[in-house]
Amino acid sequence: MLWIAADETQAEEQWPFAGGPFRPLKRPSVFFKNLPSDYLLALDAEKSVSCGPAELRRLLALARDTRAGMIYSDYYEKNGSRFAGRPLNDYQAGSLRDHFHFGPFFILSGAAVSSAVRKYGALPADPDSAFYDLRLRISLEHELIRVPEFLYTVSAKEKMPSKKTGRKSEAHFSYVARENLIRQKQLEKIATRHLRRLGAWLPPRPAADRQKEEILWKASIVIPVFNRRKTIADALQSALAQQTDFPFNILVVDNHSTDGTTKLLKTFAAQYPHVHHLVPSRHDLGIGGCWNEAIYSPLCGRYAVQLDSDDLYASPHTLQIMVNELRRGPCAMAVGSYTLVNEHLKKIPPGLIDHREWTARNGHNNLLRVDGIGAPRAFDTSILRRIGFPNVSYGEDYAAALRLSREYRIGRVYESVYLCRRWKDNTDAGLSVEKQNRNDFYKDRLRTLEIKARQQINEKEKSTENISDKNQKECCHSRAGGNPKFLNTGFRVALRLPGMTNEAVAAPPQTADRQTGSSVSLAPNQIFAEFPEGGSQTLHALCRALVESQKKSWPAFAAACRDLASVQTRELSLGDYSVTLQYNPARTVSSGAAVDAESIRKRPCFLCAENRPEEQSGILYRGDYQILCNPAPIFEHHLTVAALTHLPQDIRLSLDAFLDIAHDAARDYAVFYNGPACGASAPDHLHFQMIPARALPFLNELKEGSFPIAPSAILHRPAKNCDRRVLLFKSDHAGLLKEHMTRFLDAARKQLATQEEPLLNVFCTYGKHGWTITVFLRRKHRPDAYFAPGKSGIFVSPGAIDMAGVVITPRLADFERLTGNAIRSIYREVSLEGDTLNPIIEALL
Numbered sequence: 108m109l110w111i112a113a114d115e116t117q118a119e120e121q122w123p124f125a126g127g128p129f130r131p132l133k134r135p136s137v138f139f140k141n142l143p144s145d146y147l148l149a150l151d152a153e154k155s156v157s158c159g160p161a162e163l164r165r166l167l168a169l170a171r172d173t174r175a176g177m178i179y180s181d182y183y184e185k186n187g188s189r190f191a192g193r194p195l196n197d198y199q200a201g202s203l204r205d206h207f208h209f210g211p212f213f214i215l216s217g218a219a220v221s222s223a224v225r226k227y228g229a230l231p232a233d234p235d236s237a238f239y240d241l242r243l244r245i246s247l248e249h250e251l252i253r254v255p256e257f258l259y260t261v262s263a264k265e266k267m268p269s270k271k272t273g274r275k276s277e278a279h280f281s282y283v284a285r286e287n288l289i290r291q292k293q294l295e296k297i298a299t300r301h302l303r304r305l306g307a308w309l310p311p312r313p314a315a316d317r318q319k320e321e322i323l324w325k326a327s328i329v330i331p332v333f334n335r336r337k338t339i340a341d342a343l344q345s346a347l348a349q350q351t352d353f354p355f356n357i358l359v360v361d362n363h364s365t366d367g368t369t370k371l372l373k374t375f376a377a378q379y380p381h382v383h384h385l386v387p388s389r390h391d392l393g394i395g396g397c398w399n400e401a402i403y404s405p406l407c408g409r410y411a412v413q414l415d416s417d418d419l420y421a422s423p424h425t426l427q428i429m430v431n432e433l434r435r436g437p438c439a440m441a442v443g444s445y446t447l448v449n450e451h452l453k454k455i456p457p458g459l460i461d462h463r464e465w466t467a468r469n470g471h472n473n474l475l476r477v478d479g480i481g482a483p484r485a486f487d488t489s490i491l492r493r494i495g496f497p498n499v500s501y502g503e504d505y506a507a508a509l510r511l512s513r514e515y516r517i518g519r520v521y522e523s524v525y526l527c528r529r530w531k532d533n534t535d536a537g538l539s540v541e542k543q544n545r546n547d548f549y550k551d552r553l554r555t556l557e558i559k560a561r562q563q564i565n566e567k568e569k570s571t572e573n574i575s576d577k578n579q580k581e582c583c584h585s586r587a588g589g590n591p592k593f594l595n596t597g598f599r600v601a602l603r604l605p606g607m608t609n610e611a612v613a614a615p616p617q618t619a620d621r622q623t624g625s626s627v628s629l630a631p632n633q634i635f636a637e638f639p640e641g642g643s644q645t646l647h648a649l650c651r652a653l654v655e656s657q658k659k660s661w662p663a664f665a666a667a668c669r670d671l672a673s674v675q676t677r678e679l680s681l682g683d684y685s686v687t688l689q690y691n692p693a694r695t696v697s698s699g700a701a702v703d704a705e706s707i708r709k710r711p712c713f714l715c716a717e718n719r720p721e722e723q724s725g726i727l728y729r730g731d732y733q734i735l736c737n738p739a740p741i742f743e744h745h746l747t748v749a750a751l752t753h754l755p756q757d758i759r760l761s762l763d764a765f766l767d768i769a770h771d772a773a774r775d776y777a778v779f780y781n782g783p784a785c786g787a788s789a790p791d792h793l794h795f796q797m798i799p800a801r802a803l804p805f806l807n808e809l810k811e812g813s814f815p816i817a818p819s820a821i822l823h824r825p826a827k828n829c830d831r832r833v834l835l836f837k838s839d840h841a842g843l844l845k846e847h848m849t850r851f852l853d854a855a856r857k858q859l860a861t862q863e864e865p866l867l868n869v870f871c872t873y874g875k876h877g878w879t880i881t882v883f884l885r886r887k888h889r890p891d892a893y894f895a896p897g898k899s900g901i902f903v904s905p906g907a908i909d910m911a912g913v914v915i916t917p918r919l920a921d922f923e924r925l926t927g928n929a930i931r932s933i934y935r936e937v938s939l940e941g942d943t944l945n946p947i948i949e950a951l952l
Contacts, residue, residue, distance in 0.1 A: 331362065
């Protein structure tokens with residue numbers, strides 16, 4: 108029912124109402140079409156609500172002051188003579204579930220309601236569906252605000268007793284009940300339209316890449332357990348009874364049980380060699396953390412299949428059925444159907460839970476509306492390892508399903524293959540209001556984050572399409588002779604660097620020609636060797652041979668190497684980490700290089716082949732780059748990897764080469780990249796650098812575990828303080844690293860409100876567990892002390908090497924006077940602030 112008031116005065120005068128002006132809401136669109144009121148107060152007709160005039164004025168004042176689309180508050184529940192507070196949850200973008208509880212008494216803005224109906228058309232005839240549709244529409248343009256105050260009291264109206272038949276079905280399964288199918292389809296349509304308006308709707312997801320299955324255990328049954336002595340044996344027996352055409356093992360992650368479960372598991376592990384009893388070293392793990400222990404274990408198979416410690420597989424064929432569904436897609440995840448049973452395995456209402464609401468076309472979108480996906484859940488381990496589980500004990504499965512469905516096809520099995528046991532120690536029934544609120548809020552937060560991620564995908568695809576269309580138009584215009592700034596390739600001749608003026612962009616033809624990115628032909632004397640070139644020599648062996656050859660044939664380089672042997676170094680300890688100061692006068696030119704757009708435009712590019720010393724030669728690397736000896740080395744075997752084409756520094760467009768070089772040069776070399784405005788002395792020419800793999804303190808401390816990183820992780824932040832903002836990306840899958848690095852760059856650009864590459868220095872190493880990318884995030888290139896006059900100045904211009912723990916000091920005075928605290932201050936000054944970094948990380952989760 109709705110009670111309407113033209114303004115606050117009328118509302119106060121007529122409240123509390125006596126038989127009116129509340130009216131039942133039967134034809135929503137007709138009612139809202141010509142709404143005469145500033146406020147609408149909604150009331151659940153099945154509840155008795157008591158709200159005092161002062162509390163009503165409070166609600167109305169907040170509605171006016173905030174211009175919210177909806178105002179709702181906490182309330183008291185009256186049961187006889189007893190009162191209990193009923194707190195509610197704050198509304199957020201992910202509060203898409205149709206059962207979000209606003210309470211039985213709340214205020215709607217008349218203007219917001221009218222606008223929603225005019226802009227998006229008629230509402231459904233059913234009042235419940237109409238309200239769901241209406242509040243989603245309102246949320247697009249207005250806030251839905253909860254007042255954390257108990258502003259009214261609710262008691263149930265008396266009803267005539269009715270005869271009850273059978274056992275009551277659990278309420279949280281109502282969305283999968285067959286009798287609710289028509290209504291659920293209506294709600295799904297409403298939610299899908301809302302996601303489209305939000306820009307978070309995704310088309311059907313593609314199949315996963317088909318991977319080889321060369322692994323001992325084709326599948327692993329994963330059972331997290333804590334204090335389940337009463338049920339774990341039954342779960343294990345159902346797992347051991349599985350009949351498959353592939354080998355499987357059972358990984359039981361015992362989260363430090365204290366009730367005898369551990370002793371029981373040791374007995375099973377001793378009796379059955381393919382049952383593995385895993386006990387985490389950590390004591391702070393939830394169910395999700397226990398899953399991570401299993402999937403990152405070397406014992407984990409090609410597929411990982413769920414079995415809860417108090418549930419059972421319904422037949423000996425469950426594991427085979429689930430793996431077959433994963434293979435058929437191939438899918439990143441497959442989900443079965445289950446039957447609810449009691450302790451004695453007797454079916455209880457609602458019985459079969461098969462999630463028929465899921466469709467291949469729209470299930471991944473509708474998942475943002477409903478609270479679950481089903482069981483048992485089976486995963487492609489190689490894909491699941493890329494994301495892992497959140498370390499929580501509620502919603503960890505839902506979080507993984509949302510993330511995987513964003514990108515991959517999800518397989519479904521609609522026959523019952525699993526028995527979910529309900530008993531007094533495991534049922535979700537009877538949760539306190541506070542715990543239920545926490546659970547609901549967490550899933551709403553997961554949906555909020557997922558919506559943001561899906562919006563990013565659509566924005567990126569839309570941007571790519573726009574760029575493609577623009578380039579096509581510009582290319583056609585150029586071929587017609589219409590725009591002198593474009594060659595017939597469609598690429599702009601003059602590249603715009605940060606800070607470049609329009610005059611600099613309109614550079615003379617002779618300057619612009621070397622910025623076209625066209626291929627360069629190297630003279631025979633400029634090629635020392637090629638890689639790969641049929642022979643058996645490794646890249647690091649060729650690099651060592653190049654250095655020795657250049658010492659003999661290039662006098663200036665030989666002199667630089669002799670000078671390097673006499674540079675001074677000293678160690679500084681800064682608590683959790685150490686740095687090395689290096690006094691290197693030869694780096695004066697590099698440290699003091701002018702990198703503004705105008706200076707770059709005027710000077711010849713020293714990385715272009717035609718401008719290099721005649722004696723300099725290099726290794727032609729995969730036809731696109733040349734590996735050269737750095738003429739002002741910081742370390743022995745300090746190399747520069749220069750692109751053959753004159754294109755600007757851009758890590759996003761050169762990730763393939765970055766990963767390839769790190770792989771080919773392992774394990775002797777680390778590869779690094781300085782951003783165009785963050786240490787690169789040639790920001791106009793794409794290049795990387797290679798240095799000995801053990802030369803940098805920070806990378807050494809990563810390997811030694813001083814700054815721990817998970818054995819297999821996509822995104823990680825060092826656990827210890829290092830006074831720098833660092834992100835680590837680690838994987839043995841190059842495509843996955845590229846994807847996450849691209850997402851990171853997009854998130855950073857958006858957070859920093861720039862179209863330019865974020866300020867960063869990047870290292871990449873390759874080892875037995877794959878690639879590790881280390882990203883130092885910056886807010887400025889040089890500290891203020893660099894520009895200070897006289898003796899107060901510090902001639903330190905931090906690039907990648909400095910950020911990784913070897914600080915170059917071209918002046919002896921700086922080398923002698925710098926202290927650990929001074930270095931710590933420089934790191935903190937040039938690094939990105941934590942408040943800016945945190946939203947970037949949040950966008951990646």
